[in-house]
Amino acid sequence: MSSQAQTSLVPAPLTGGKLVMGSFAVALATFMNVLDSSIANVAIPTISGNLGVSVDEGTWVITLFAAANAVAIPLTGWLTQRVGQIRLFVGAILLFVLSSWLCGIAPNLTMLLAARILQGAVAGPLIPLSQSILLSSFPREKSASALALWAMTATVGPIAGPALGGWMTDSYSWSWIFYINVPVGLFAAAITWTIYRDRETPTRKLPIDLVGLASLITWVASLQIMLDKGKDLDWFSSPVIIILAIVALLSFLFFVIWELTEPNPIIDLRLFMGRNFLAGTVAISVAFAVFFANLVVLPQWMQQYLAYPAVNAGLATAPLGIFAVLLAPVIGKILPKSELRVLATLSFVGYAAVFFMRSHYTTGVDTYTLVMPTLLQGIPTALFFVPLTAIILSGQPPAKIPAAAGLSNFVRVFCGAAGTSLATTVWNNRAVLHHARLAEQAGPNNPAYSAALASIQSTLGFTPGQAVAYFERSLNTQAIMLGLNDIFWISGVIFVAIVPLIWFTKPGKGQVSDAAAAAH
Template structure:
């Protein structure tokens, strides 16, 4: 079998080892998007902060990663693909060490931003290098390996995060990255030198990049800090909102007329791409936010350890792995819009199941089963939506469109998490106030507890905990009602897109 003309000549053993290095790298980067989800309670307790502040550890990483994704192509051309990959791995390991050593929330968020900036290019570059080192006829198999790491990592993330946090401490969810990053960085230099790309002195859209950082950073800070600062009653939040709006306006104007923009917004002239990305933003942002809220509810209200919260959360990936091959075959035979709409509606239906099934006394399988059922719909949503979006643009625009799509997907997860956690916390407080005003038999309950040896203060705490548990459960149900509505809107929007103009190459489809 002759290698593809663009593929460097590599021995079978070297090729296999290089594939493992690239797959492990992708696995680690994707793993870090979910490994901290079940560790928020441990991080909050360790640093003496609230759980809502603890979610900044998740959103800061996602935002930094999203900002760096559009830079991947320029970095690879300017410094070489393998050099960027090895440097990114080394930086990821360094910032992972600093995250584990962080003494304060501010330091941890700063180091997570560094981790996201280094990790942002690794996912697309690992994919690019796999396609580069393998012969063209083996691209599908190589992408199959790469895709499995993308699917399996989010499943293992909550399980590993919970187990490590409960047994070793939250610091170790970051420390475990260090040896993997070191091995992959050194191995990349040793194994992939022949796959290095030529260096080009290409310019960078400095103004567009600065505007991107300005409006994205201001928007995320506004969403993260809004709850603690009474939203628009605080001058800080108003200033951040104005900065985000102004930065976004100038960013749009600059990028549309820039010859070599940091983010190619011209792809939005294609209706199919715009509609598909809009559906992606709604559905993925809502889905990712649920992965953050659920573990917090299980730990704060139902008494779950981080380990068992991780098990319950991870069940949605089990069914997704089994159904993905079926969806891949169906997407070549059926209308992609039908598959995507079905997948998003399925996510909405499982949200409604949670509303009726999930109560403050639900057992483990009552909590885990909707997660597993939800997993069936995930491949129907993710796989054909990529084809629908990238198939709507010109073939020469596919790479740029994929970059924009990945940027907005990651951003939607961060923004969705900030919005949903705010709704959840505020909703729980509001419902608690309502329940406190309509309690029946509270004094009789307290008297009964005191008759069994409880003190007056202990009996009041028991009643307060009961009210807290019920208010949080009701707030969780309210969040999933809103989620179901958003999913339904996303499923309807998809039908505004036309059928794809052309097939999508394997590298971009994955």
């Protein structure tokens, strides 16, 4: 046992320059992590083209990172007690830097996906530890400000990612979306170690639930691969998909039974017996799945069907961060005095309104119409993370808060990966359906169709064959647009539908101070 473990003294909150630099370094590490969950979004078409794979296969760069990240999160508590909070946090940053470099030099998709899985796995402890370290750096009465700072960095990352990724992809190469982590990570690790190394937490040897971990990895991996490959293999007409589904189901059932009977489970599933934890975790996870999936499909549509360069597609999503950043300090101040369920409800209603606005897009949409909903989306985004996190942790004893935070983060991140896979599949299926419906009207017996072909030939000087091909491309673009509108509309309906989950939770007070007490 380390010397730190032999003392019961809790380090005092940081002050002055140490508080500023320490908070900045921890926030920077958080930003780097969440940035990587979205920075590849606008680069997927470029990465896919350079590596000679389809865009659907390129999307695995996003989903496998998220799945690996989700699996690693529950290990944070065990690793913290074995290694120490600060050593684990700094070590995770350095390994993240190494895996980012491996992503950048990957010569093919297989190597890139392997590096992304490693990157997601080593990033697992960064989010929960960053929350804990920030809370321990501030006085308890300032804990709301600490959570607001964390939420701001966690929110801005996915927002800034597409813009930064698009600029790097267009100006340099897609490898630089990973290389950028090297100097940022080394700086964050150096500052964090310098300031926090004397504030190490006690360490002790604990058994690890290897059976639970193995079953967790099995069902998450098989389910994610099934979701990623389902469209390519025509879902359950493929024996591979059927086998993956059976493995996922059986390993999940085994995992649940094992974890409920294991004295030292890797995930404490009994937390779901708490009303606030259950409803809050389901609400934040479903909402994040919809939010993140739309962050992926929107830039892809702009690049593939509106001919936006990667940097322009990224910039079109960047305004989301304006209100998210401006309102974060305000949320930190009003949070202790506000009814959390009202704030979370306003967030979900705001998201629904934004997605219903987007469901009216057309193939001729202008930049203003694209950007305005994105700008307004920053308002519900600012109200999203902190109130729901506080609801989830409310009523938990201090000893259970780290496990509760880890489990809710695991479910949220995994749902983000699964949601992205499902959204791309639903988009494709709806586009195919709309294409078939539109094509039914495009026959020689339809005077409007014949007139359209004649107009194309006379206006553009095309031959009859060229006119038919041009019309087919236009029809396909329209079908893709209608399919995406369906995604937006469904997203809005989902946000409205999960509002009752928020009101299933019990109102509580002192949630933030409880979290701070656990961190202290």
